[in-house]
Amino acid sequence: MPSEIGGSMIELVNIKKTYIDGDIRVEALKGISLTINPGEIICITGPSGGGKTTLLNITGGLDRPTSGKVIIRGENLADFSSSQLNEFRKSIGYIFQYDFFISTLNLIENLLVPASILQLNSEEREQIVTKAETLLDFMDLSHRADHLPFQLSGGELRRATIIRALLYEPDVLLADEPTSNIDKENKEIVMEMLRKERGKRTIVIATHDIELLNIADRGFKMNFGELIPLDFQ
Amino acid sequence: MEVPSPKKIGFRYFYRKRVRTFVAIFVIALSVGIVISSSLLISHSITEVNKLGNLAGADLVVIPKGSKHAYEGLMLVGEPSTFFMEDSILSEIQNMDHVKQATPHLYMITLSESFGCCGLSNTEVVGIDPETDFVFKNFLPDEFVLKTGECILPFTVPGNPGQTIPLFGKSFTIAYNLPYTGTPLDYFIVIRLDDMRDVLKSNPDVKIDYSTLISAVLIKVDDPIYIDLLRAKITHAEDVEVITQDTLVASALRALQSTVSVFKIAIPVVIAFSALSMGGVMLAGMGERKREIGLLKAIGAYDSYILQIFLVEGFLNVITGWIIGLGVGYLMYMFLSSSPGIQITTEIELREFLEVSGTGLAIALVLGMMPALYSYFVSKKEMITRIVRE
Numbered sequence: 001m002p003s004e005i006g007g008s009m010i011e012l013v014n015i016k017k018t019y020i021d022g023d024i025r026v027e028a029l030k031g032i033s034l035t036i037n038p039g040e041i042i043c044i045t046g047p048s049g050g051g052k053t054t055l056l057n058i059t060g061g062l063d064r065p066t067s068g069k070v071i072i073r074g075e076n077l078a079d080f081s082s083s084q085l086n087e088f089r090k091s092i093g094y095i096f097q098y099d100f101f102i103s104t105l106n107l108i109e110n111l112l113v114p115a116s117i118l119q120l121n122s123e124e125r126e127q128i129v130t131k132a133e134t135l136l137d138f139m140d141l142s143h144r145a146d147h148l149p150f151q152l153s154g155g156e157l158r159r160a161t162i163i164r165a166l167l168y169e170p171d172v173l174l175a176d177e178p179t180s181n182i183d184k185e186n187k188e189i190v191m192e193m194l195r196k197e198r199g200k201r202t203i204v205i206a207t208h209d210i211e212l213l214n215i216a217d218r219g220f221k222m223n224f225g226e227l228i229p230l231d232f233q
Numbered sequence: 234m235e236v237p238s239p240k241k242i243g244f245r246y247f248y249r250k251r252v253r254t255f256v257a258i259f260v261i262a263l264s265v266g267i268v269i270s271s272s273l274l275i276s277h278s279i280t281e282v283n284k285l286g287n288l289a290g291a292d293l294v295v296i297p298k299g300s301k302h303a304y305e306g307l308m309l310v311g312e313p314s315t316f317f318m319e320d321s322i323l324s325e326i327q328n329m330d331h332v333k334q335a336t337p338h339l340y341m342i343t344l345s346e347s348f349g350c351c352g353l354s355n356t357e358v359v360g361i362d363p364e365t366d367f368v369f370k371n372f373l374p375d376e377f378v379l380k381t382g383e384c385i386l387p388f389t390v391p392g393n394p395g396q397t398i399p400l401f402g403k404s405f406t407i408a409y410n411l412p413y414t415g416t417p418l419d420y421f422i423v424i425r426l427d428d429m430r431d432v433l434k435s436n437p438d439v440k441i442d443y444s445t446l447i448s449a450v451l452i453k454v455d456d457p458i459y460i461d462l463l464r465a466k467i468t469h470a471e472d473v474e475v476i477t478q479d480t481l482v483a484s485a486l487r488a489l490q491s492t493v494s495v496f497k498i499a500i501p502v503v504i505a506f507s508a509l510s511m512g513g514v515m516l517a518g519m520g521e522r523k524r525e526i527g528l529l530k531a532i533g534a535y536d537s538y539i540l541q542i543f544l545v546e547g548f549l550n551v552i553t554g555w556i557i558g559l560g561v562g563y564l565m566y567m568f569l570s571s572s573p574g575i576q577i578t579t580e581i582e583l584r585e586f587l588e589v590s591g592t593g594l595a596i597a598l599v600l601g602m603m604p605a606l607y608s609y610f611v612s613k614k615e616m617i618t619r620i621v622r623e
Binding site: 060062083086087089090094096100101102103104105108109112113114115116117118120125128129132133148 | 234236237238239242245246248249250521524525527528529530531532533534535538
């Protein structure tokens, strides 16, 4: 469940990110500041290469900003030790832009890997197994539970990624293009799932799909490194 | 449904990445096998050669000048040959001071067609004098006396006592089967010297008169301190040269040295090649591996969790490769030790087994674990950025 301690869940302060690509200097983020409150759903849209994924990765502690601060519940992420960073990552659910799975484990085993990383006890593990089976059923993936990742379609992998991210009830869900590569029917299911999470956890969505703005509390457009608030209500 | 532990993930990499696992096991097993078989072969060859010095019986052997190479080939690898000199040298030697015993040998190559079997075509026949013999006597029953028309078969030639075999056109009765001696005697069919001369004389194809010829005189001295003295004295005579056990062993070791050198060069080359192959195997799957380890890291896995995965996979490769390598090594050793021209025991003592197994395990660990640890460190360094930049 999201922490209620402090005013904000995540605070981004003047985040800049610069890549050097050969001889070219790319300013992916040009001083982004954003405060995200607990239980809030934020949706960031914008063109490809605009910096959405970079912002999500920095927010989740997978990448470091060139300058600026990421404040998590009042603490600067840059000051986190390796162990604290690990603990922080455990509290986050990621829906990556691409679907990463352990190629040698079947689908249900992939969903359960975080249970061993989170060191859940046997009772909690049983609950997670039951919940995973329920979510697989809900996402129409029960018949694929024993299949290896390479045996699944792109849409099935996408849905499985979403299940894995939500299964452990993270404080924060970072979703990069959650509705890409899935059909209309499943898109409705995904949107409904995300809608149900409103108030339960903080959600940041990066997407091309402007329909997802419908489930957000606030919306932004990422325009080549600059974050522009959208007035969509 | 069981939650997958890092050990289980490591096992799955071992079990499901079959091409990678197969190549890893193959490389480890081959390396361990080559090292084990080479070590055993080198160690046993040297032991066997040293046995020649202890067991062949004579202190000195006198042979015709220029036949040293043929004699060494005959004694060391059983290469059939024949050479001869006048037997007058025998009585001269027998009358020398400090000669305790002296016995003549006449070596003849068996006519292959007389046995009717291709496998026996190159067996050497030696004619001995049972009265003075002290070489074969060491391996015969006390009461045994080789009679006219009889022969003794080495363990390498099939046949049972009472049966007959043709030698140089005449039938000989098998009187005794000589057991494995681990000496050059294992190459010889033995008959009486006078029998050999008789059959050669009566054979119309043989043009030489062997009635006064012998191939070698084997000498035992009454005290080893006189070996060099006698050697110098006999060498002084014309048309003969003297071989001692020491020179024979030294020649054998010299001949063995080239084989040993080949193995000594081959072993590090094989290990280096194997290490490179293992590195290639691991690097080939690195892209996928980095993404998967990056995923685990992104969801909060500690380094120790990831290390366990690599260690389990590496350990399974090591153990499997090592066990197969032990079998391969022993089979290679059996094959090489039974190759034509090599007479080496296939028995391995427990201490020796533990030594070569330990060496093999060390090699397997290096080959199996180093790439696993390398993969871990590379993955650890790059894993999250790999996902971030996909």
